[in-house]
Every structure is written in structure tokens, then in C-alpha cells.
Amino acid sequence: MIRVLIADDQELVRTGFRVILEAEGDIEVVAEAVNGHEAVRQAALVKPEVVLMDIRMPELDGLAATEEILRQQDPPTIVVLTTFDQNEYIYRALRAGAAGFLLKDAPSSRLIAAVRAAATGDSLIEPSITQRLVERFAESAVTAGIPQRLAQLTGRELDVLRLITRGLSNAEIATEMVVAESTVKTHVARILTKLGVRDRVQAVVVAYETGFARRSGA
CATH class of the missing domain: 3.40.50.2300 (Response regulator)
Structure with missing residues (x-):
């Protein structure tokens, strides 16, 4: 309950x-x-x-x-x-x-x-x-490559972050990436730890603040 x-x-x-x-x-x-x-x-x-x-x-x-x-x-x-x-x-x-x-x-x-x-x-x-x-970050400066704050994320973790910024749930990400939902949860946990944020929403904020979400087409 x-x-x-x-x-x-x-x-x-x-x-x-x-x-x-x-x-x-x-x-x-x-x-x-x-x-x-x-x-x-x-x-x-x-x-x-x-x-x-x-x-x-x-x-x-x-x-x-x-x-x-x-x-x-x-x-x-x-x-x-x-x-x-x-x-x-x-x-x-x-x-x-x-x-x-x-x-x-x-x-x-x-x-x-x-x-x-x-x-x-x-x-x-x-x-x-x-x-x-x-819109909030539309005018933020966007530089080439991966923002420094996201540099420690693996390519697979960046893929997961990109889908998180699109509003997809763990189950939807698993379907999109053709992996088990448990695998997605592991990736999400690692992303949060590496970014030093509390939850997925905070990770989305970081993605927009750094310009990653806009650059990746999210």
C-alpha cells in the first residue's frame, strides 16, 4: 500500500x-x-x-x-x-x-x-x-562534446540519461534499449551516484543545465 x-x-x-x-x-x-x-x-x-x-x-x-x-x-x-x-x-x-x-x-x-x-x-x-x-535553458551556451560534469558517464549511461530527459520510465527505457528493466535501474543508480544528485529529476536538471539535453536532441 x-x-x-x-x-x-x-x-x-x-x-x-x-x-x-x-x-x-x-x-x-x-x-x-x-x-x-x-x-x-x-x-x-x-x-x-x-x-x-x-x-x-x-x-x-x-x-x-x-x-x-x-x-x-x-x-x-x-x-x-x-x-x-x-x-x-x-x-x-x-x-x-x-x-x-x-x-x-x-x-x-x-x-x-x-x-x-x-x-x-x-x-x-x-x-x-x-x-x-x-525553454528555460534554450539560450544557455552549448559547447561541443560532452560537458565536463557528464564526462565520467559511460556511453551507455549517456544513452540512458538521454532517454530520461525525454520523460521515459525505466520500463520504457528498457523497451527502447532492448534490455532488462533491472539493467536500466542499475544504469540509473550509477548515473545518480556519478552526478551526485538525489533522483532522476535532478539528473534531468543537470542535463539541461549543461546543455546535454538540447545537444542530444532530447
Whole structure:
């Protein structure tokens, strides 16, 4: 059972998310929070596996709450949800350590998929969010060859990173590369270790920051 904490200052939103998620047999909403401070407290108290975090909340916003929660021992995975699709919010959420980013008007199937992906250590980012990452770094300087920060990755690991930046899950990457999913997981783990990042989303940020994603056609 996937244990979920919902943090949003609007009661109707929290109720809607709860109804959608608890209709699934493998997801349980174990707590709710109306602001960032409450989200931090509840995360430490109930130990959810996944937190659905609104960005704009009173007292402490979702970005600051995300940073605080991720400093806890054995922190949950955080998926940010918002009605705001501005580049500033997207970039700050990913840099804060969010493992997924969905707009609140996304279909319920995407919300469910995001929770399941987060619970398994995978990630799910809306295609529109990926496009905004492209826009965010579109004017970054791009040099020839592999960026220095990625130089320690093997060719196979670069191939996996390229597919990660396209938003593919481990299973989809395995199909694309015609390898076992366990092999993909091993590559992903090595990529995260070599880049010194927490999760796949942070790896995507690095790929865009260095210009690798744009150069590789992702």
C-alpha cells in the first residue's frame, strides 16, 4: 500500500485528490496538511512514502516545505502540483528536490501514475513541463562534446540519461534499449551516484543545465 500525504490549502482540492487516489486499491491517503508547516510536521509524524505538495500555501510555501521535508531522516518522495505553470515555479520546484511535477488540471490517470512512479523511485513529469525546461535553458551556451560534469558517464549511461530527459520510465527505457528493466535501474543508480544528485529529476536538471539535453536532441 502506497502511503500518501496531501498538502494543499484548499479543502476541495484535498478532497478531490483523496477520492481519486483512494479509489485505487494500492494507495492510501494517511494525512492532509493545509500549509507548509503542517506538511513538514505530518511528514515527520506519519512517514508517508509520497507527498503531493501544492506550491502556493500560507505560512510556508510548498517549495520551502519540500526542502525541509527532504532534510528529514528517510524522507518521502515529493510530487509538486500547482495551477501555475510558470518557468520560475517549475525550476525552483525541481531544484528544491521534487521528484515529479504535475499541473492540477492534469487527468486523474496522470496523478495516479505520478504517485505510483514516485513510490517506486521513478519519476513522472508532464511533457509540457519538459518543454518548459527546454525553454528555460534554450539560450544557455552549448559547447561541443560532452560537458565536463557528464564526462565520467559511460556511453551507455549517456544513452540512458538521454532517454530520461525525454520523460521515459525505466520500463520504457528498457523497451527502447532492448534490455532488462533491472539493467536500466542499475544504469540509473550509477548515473545518480556519478552526478551526485538525489533522483532522476535532478539528473534531468543537470542535463539541461549543461546543455546535454538540447545537444542530444532530447
